[in-house]
Amino acid sequence: MKKKIFILLSLLAFFSLTLAGCSGSQKSVAQEANTTDTWSHIKKRGRVIIGLDDTFVPMGFREKDGKLVGYDIDLAKAVFKQYGIKADFQPIDWNMKETELRNRTIDLIWNGYTITPARQKQLLFSRPYMANRQVLVTKTAEKITSFKGMAGKTLGVQTSSSGASLLDEHPTMLKNYIKGKTPVLYDSFNNALMDLDANRIQGLLIDSVYAGYYISKEKDPASYHVTAGGFDGEDFAVGMRKGDKTLKKKIDQGLQELANKGELQRINKKWFGNSDNSLIKPENKKKPLD
Structure with a gap:
């Protein structure tokens, strides 16, 4: 009987340690996401991994031949081209997008991603670049x-x-x-x-x-x-981990530079014609990219 009790207590201790380890691991992942700035790693790697729903027309979707195209595809490529970084796109389960980001499977969520108060608690957002509702x-x-x-x-x-x-x-x-x-x-x-x-x-x-x-x-x-109904308007922005403050700065500056050069307007016209939902306008005082 004592032997059985000893085995039972040992098993309980093992499972407690395992659960504690899992909990600690989850906290570690979240803490890393909130504190680690990955810009130097992305720059060294020479590419940034962007998560998206590849059925979201016209932001990012597949043509009949399977080619990935869209407004956000063109925009992301143009932003990172300015830094000599290749934009790679990874289709993800949209229901798991924040988890994918937190676990560093992807570096960014860039796919008609709406800023909401709930998401702002978890993530860092770029400046808004497009109005939506x-x-x-x-x-x-x-x-x-x-x-x-x-x-x-x-x-x-x-x-x-x-x-x-x-x-x-x-x-x-x-x-x-x-x-x-x-x-x-x-x-x-x-x-x-x-x-x-x-x-x-x-x-x-x-x-x-x-x-x-x-x-x-x-x-x-x-x-x-x-x-249209009565829901308030909303803004699209790029989502990233809270620790990626340098990445946010680079994206914000890159978007503004595209507007200053007229490239943003060209991309807008390509996908939306004369309809202008862009929230980024050219600046009179142009600043060079860092």
């Missing part, structure tokens, strides 16, 4: 022209998106109207839009930049209706 996209035939028009109907939203957060934070605006007060969650907007076309959902809460670009490329743009 969440809009409701429906089929024109449904004759839905307001959030209230979704009463009893099925809404789609991307998992862990800013739209999903807004839906939960302000339930009286839209969530309380929809069927079961619960949206259908999607890993990507592509799948959600296919379900919208097939009438499996009757509405989709989506980024205005994605909605505008997608609808403009459809054969019948008039078959879609966009409702």
